[in-house]
Amino acid sequence: MDKLVIEGGIPLRGTIPISGAKNAALPLMAASLLAPGVHRFTNVPRLRDIRTMERLLAHMGAKSEWNHGLTLDTASVGTPEAPYELVKTMRASVLVLGPLAARYGRAKVSLPGGCAIGARPINLHLRGLEDMGARIELEGGYVLVRCGRLRGTTITFDQVTVTGTENLMMAAALAEGETVLENAAREPEVVDLAEYLTEMGARIEGAGTAVIRIQGVDHLKPGRAHAVIPDRIETGTYLVAAGITGGSLQLTHCRPDHVDAVIRKLLAAGLVVQTGADTIRVEAPADGIRSVDAATWPYPGFPTDMQAQFMALMTLGDGVSVIKEQIFENRFMHVSELKRLGADIRLDGRSAVVRGVPHLSGAPVMATDLRASASLVLAGLAARGRTDVSRIYHLERGYEALDEKLRAVGARIWRERE
Ligand SMILES: CC(=O)N[C@H]1[C@@H](OP(=O)(O)OP(=O)(O)OC[C@H]2O[C@@H](n3ccc(=O)[nH]c3=O)[C@H](O)[C@@H]2O)O[C@H](CO)[C@@H](O)[C@@H]1O
Numbered sequence: 001m002d003k004l005v006i007e008g009g010i011p012l013r014g015t016i017p018i019s020g021a022k023n024a025a026l027p028l029m030a031a032s033l034l035a036p037g038v039h040r041f042t043n044v045p046r047l048r049d050i051r052t053m054e055r056l057l058a059h060m061g062a063k064s065e066w067n068h069g070l071t072l073d074t075a076s077v078g079t080p081e082a083p084y085e086l087v088k089t090m091r092a093s094v095l096v097l098g099p100l101a102a103r104y105g106r107a108k109v110s111l112p113g114g115c116a117i118g119a120r121p122i123n124l125h126l127r128g129l130e131d132m133g134a135r136i137e138l139e140g141g142y143v144l145v146r147c148g149r150l151r152g153t154t155i156t157f158d159q160v161t162v163t164g165t166e167n168l169m170m171a172a173a174l175a176e177g178e179t180v181l182e183n184a185a186r187e188p189e190v191v192d193l194a195e196y197l198t199e200m201g202a203r204i205e206g207a208g209t210a211v212i213r214i215q216g217v218d219h220l221k222p223g224r225a226h227a228v229i230p231d232r233i234e235t236g237t238y239l240v241a242a243g244i245t246g247g248s249l250q251l252t253h254c255r256p257d258h259v260d261a262v263i264r265k266l267l268a269a270g271l272v273v274q275t276g277a278d279t280i281r282v283e284a285p286a287d288g289i290r291s292v293d294a295a296t297w298p299y300p301g302f303p304t305d306m307q308a309q310f311m312a313l314m315t316l317g318d319g320v321s322v323i324k325e326q327i328f329e330n331r332f333m334h335v336s337e338l339k340r341l342g343a344d345i346r347l348d349g350r351s352a353v354v355r356g357v358p359h360l361s362g363a364p365v366m367a368t369d370l371r372a373s374a375s376l377v378l379a380g381l382a383a384r385g386r387t388d389v390s391r392i393y394h395l396e397r398g399y400e401a402l403d404e405k406l407r408a409v410g411a412r413i414w415r416e417r418e
């Protein structure tokens with residue numbers, strides 16, 4: 001297994017191209033199950049999670065090929081089943097549930113279980129499918145779904161759920177009649193999925209708002225080649241990388257409007273940020289990082305997937321920052337590791353109270369989840385001396401060529417065998 005070694009303290013300067021969004025590509029790949037045939041996606045990031053979804057679709061009989069993007073042929077899908085071995089490595093596997101139920105009238109999908117950041121139940125996905133007429137049983141750790149054609153209905157989510165909204169939007173695309181999703185997730189990834197589904201022949205209105213209306217159709221067909229939206233969390237992570245190292249970066253191939261809430265926090269922290277049509281220029285503050293509070297919230301709020309990285313920045317702030325995690329009950333696993341690098345952080349329920357320190361010092365650290373790992377890399381880039389980040393398979397789930405991209409802007413970061 002590899003670890004990342006970082007010699008910190010170098011201000012990053014240069015240009016970083018942003019990759020396609022993992023959390024947009026995964027539901028798009030699942031959507032290919034809704035219509036047998038050849039689906040083409042461009043700007044798909046080469047990541048562990050994407051490979052896992054490829055393997056999951058292959059298990060069902062799909063064929064995939066990389067050639068200037070990803071081609072998925074779902075013509076021979078015949079096993080509507082997601083086994084535990086694959087689901088346990090990637091929770092987003094649950095995204096096949098809605099498409100399989102709608103297209104095949106049956107599905108056997110392993111329950112994803114909890115993970116480092118929280119319990120993460122899928123009750124809202126299941127209840128929604130039941131409301132649409134599916135019979136659901138839990139057996140041997142699997143969700144078994146049986147249904148005739150799903151029926152449109154009104155579903156009001158108790159809580160905003162991103163993959164829940166995506167799953168039910170995909171199921172509703174082939175249902176009979178109208179489905180209304182209320183309190184739906186408004187994330188850009190939901191909009192990207194709705195755009196491709198529409199391209200496939202689905203009738204969807206309101207994606208990107210809290211109420212999505214879907215008129216079910218009898219058949220869907222593969223759409224034209226679809227370009228995955230840029231990764232807003234990767235974008236945010238590199239914005240912080242410039243600020244925390246005292247550097248300046250130009251990010252290209254990104255969507256500045258998708259990181260609005262993050263940019264506003266970074267401006268409050270003193271960073272200089274200028275946006276273009278698909279570029280962002282970011283510079284560290286000349287007079288040090290200002291401490292600011294943040295609270296996570298569904299889009300367009302401050303993303304939970306940026307909480308750990310923002311906390312890394314705040315460890316070097318000029319005062320006290322209170323960071324409140326309001327989406328996941330346990331997304332603070334990075335705190336104890338950041339403390340090993342010299343950060344002053346106290347946990348108080350769902351808040352972290354971060355008192356800025358003048359500098360961080362390198363140390364061996366271990367990551368427990370994807371964004372926690374990113375926060376440790378950021379802290380390591382700023383720290384004096386050497387930081388070893390182990391368990392980088394977490395990072396490989398969600399960051400394409402992270403070490404290469406950072407090296408290209410001057411970071412001293414490399415892989416070593418553990
Ligand atoms: C692949 C993907 O897109 N992953 C993202 C998605 O995860 P994911 O879609 O799994 O997260 P959700 O939006 O569903 O979770 C939001 C909250 O709702 C709760 N909940 C969710 C569903 C459910 O049936 N019951 C329930 O109680 C969750 O435990 C959590 O507390 O959105 C999260 C919140 O922005 C991000 O951190 C993840 O990166």
Ligand SMILES: C=C(OP(=O)(O)O)C(=O)O
Pocket residue numbers: 023090091092305370371398
């Ligand atoms: C939590 C994340 O991913 P997942 O929902 O796949 O665990 C993430 O992308 O930060």
